[in-house]
Amino acid sequence: MFNKSQLPLARLGLLLLCAAWLLPGLVGHAPWKGGDSEHFVRLWLLLTNGATQQSASATAPLYYWVATATAWLTSSFLTLADGARLASGLFIALALFFIARTARALYGAETTWAAPLTLLGCMGLLVRGHELNAATAQFAAAAIMLYGIATLSQNPRGGWALGSGAALMLLAGGAAEAILFLLLAIVLPGLLAAFRTPPARRALIRGVALALAISAAWLAYLAIEAIPLKQVLNLPRWQGETKLRPAFYLGLLGWYAWPAWPLAAWALYRGRHQWRTPGIVLPIGVLLGLLALYVFDTDPGEEKGLILLLPLALLGASGLFTLRRGAAYALLWFSIMLFGFLALVLWVYWSAHDLGSPARLAVRLTRLGMTGVGAFRPWVLTLGVVVTLAWIVFLARIRRSPLRPILVWTTGMTFCWGLLMALFQTPLNERLSYVSVGSALAGRVPPTECIRTNHVRIQQRVLLTYHSGRRLVPAGSRCDWLLVETRQRNVEPRTSSEWVKVWDGAQPGDRTNLFHLYGRR
Structure with a gap:
């Protein structure tokens, strides 16, 4: 895919793309309506009233611990909301690292970057990954557990990753998900010969033992603090009084996991005659297990479906390298046309907002509560032009490779998100905050x-x-x-x-x- 002289430059470019995806919208604005405000309020109450008095700190303390730490470390130059929101960026980055390592273990070195690029390209991750969101802690923990399971038969450290990931999942409020992943790891030796070797068994035992030891210590501490076990294990999520919506997450994935799910479906079709391999059994087992578990979720929501993106991104990464030329070109040109059109729309809206033309659109923006309509902002224009030119230069210079379709898609999504934040973050902040x-x-x-x-x-x-x-x-x-x-x-x-x-x-x-x-x- 890349020759040896190109590898350092290519890796630097891919790292810059990940940074360009993560940073815009993560800081520079107040808590916005929706999940961002909801989690900020929980953090505020935790900081104001103490940990043991808040259900959020008992159900999912990991995210709020990290958010408190990032807010404290950046308090000299960032507001509380911006500093706390960095926790989401850290957990997303952690998930990207481990999903890349998992893809490498399952499919080979050439897919190392394919998995995180496919994951970043998922439409559902874009907004949820840039807000205060406790589900990102579960997202990262799940990626660590996937890596641990995938490497049980290859590396003794796989067991430690599995155990520590399970403990982090419990601390992130995902007790049910932690149990599901551990059960899958225990069942895999019965399905795949690669997991029946003595080193794999020893790694599995170490991982399960570590998970049980840390979990027991945490539960004992909470028992001393007199925090109800039902609250600690997040049982109200599964025992609520609202009517179940068993097809919610399955229906959500149609747009939420695009374009990972078509690539994953293609990978399954290509491997239909050789399905008993870790690269198929593991992600499919995780996906089906989670969908079965979430049938009983009494309070389903988009942010809780982030974990579902991980197995689909893994399968999608493997499907990229067998994608037929026609399908690859279709995804590539669809990406260019879609994000080019969205960029054009954003620039038209910028013209209405900053220049007052088209006049009808400017009037509509005023009615929608967008502030500063008619006030020209030269620095915003400069930043928007730089972002747009960077995307055009990227499209002109990208070379043919199996990664090109998903790279163009993910870069296009990153470009449009960055352009939106460059042109409209300030008026959106006025519109969506208090x-x-x-x-x-x-x-x-x-x-x-x-x-x-x-x-x-x-x-x-x-x-x-x-x-x-x-x-x-x-x-x-x-x-x-x-x-x-x-x-x-x-x-x-x-x-x-x-x-x-x-x-x-x-x-x-x-x-x-x-x-x-x-x-x-």
């Missing part, structure tokens, strides 16, 4: 005074406390300021005569939720 509401409160309430809240949800209360620097407290507290939220426009909240309205407003573009600030007479 920065503007927090600033309004900070400008009207003295720093030493508290704000009583009414009908304000706990997540919003924490975010407004973070952004305003003012102390927002639940209803019933004694304060000289009152903040009320209504969920219907043109509906005035009922308050007693002791309160006088000082301000009302909402997030830019929010047409339903409205905040009303009152001061005591």
Whole structure:
């Protein structure tokens, strides 16, 4: 694929691509609506109230430990949210490293880069990998366990990777997933002769013993702290009262795992007559086992499906090297046309936002709550042009190789994401966060005074406390300021005569939720 003189430069380029995928959108903005805000609130409550009082710290402490550490290490130059979000980047990077090592062990050295490129190309990972997301800790732990299982028959250290990965999975809130991976490792010797050798058995025993020892120590510590076992093992996820949605994750994978799943399907078709190999049995066993387990998930969600991408990326990486020329060219040109069109759309939106043309689109952006419409930003233009030219130069210089289709796809996705962040991160931050509401409160309430809240949800209360620097407290507290939220426009909240309205407003573009600030007479 590359000659020896090209290898160092090629590896550097691929590492830069991984960095270009990871960094844009990871820092430089407040917590956004959705999972980013949800996990930030959990971290804030953990830091404010202590570890033993928060269910998140008991169910999935690993992510919050690492997020706390990254936030503390970067506190001199990053905000709390940005510093904590680096934890997601670290876990994604860890997963990429181990999925590359796993592909090398299963399929050979030539697939080492194919697996992480296929994984980065999965559409479902793009947003979830750039937000505060505790599921990224499970994602990394699963990649470590996959590597451990794949190398049980090749390297004595495979057992240590399996055991440590299982312990990390437990700490990441994936007790059920850890048990599933361990059971698969125990069953594999019955299916594959390569796992029945004495070294493989010894490595397996070491791995299981290490997992059990660390897990027992952790559970004993939590028992001393009087934290319920049901909470520690994340059992509410499997014992909820909501109706099961057994096909949720299977339906999700259609777009979530694109283009890994078509490549994986091709690899399975090509290997249909020689399926009893570790490169097929292991990823298929993990995928089917996880899908069977997630049938019982009472609270399914996109972020929890990240682990499903790992076995599909492995199979997809192997399928790349047997892909027929027509299919390879189809993926390559589809990538160029799709991401070229998306880039054109982004530049049109930039023109509407910064130049006010097309005028109708500029008016629509204003109505959607995008701030700064009509204000030209030269540095944003410069950065966007640099990103676009980098993609064009890459397309002009890329050489033919089995990696080229997935490399063009993943680079195109990275380019469009980077262009989106370059052109619109600031207005998106205003639109998707509570920065503007927090600033309004900070400008009207003295720093030493508290704000009583009414009908304000706990997540919003924490975010407004973070952004305003003012102390927002639940209803019933004694304060000289009152903040009320209504969920219907043109509906005035009922308050007693002791309160006088000082301000009302909402997030830019929010047409339903409205905040009303009152001061005591």
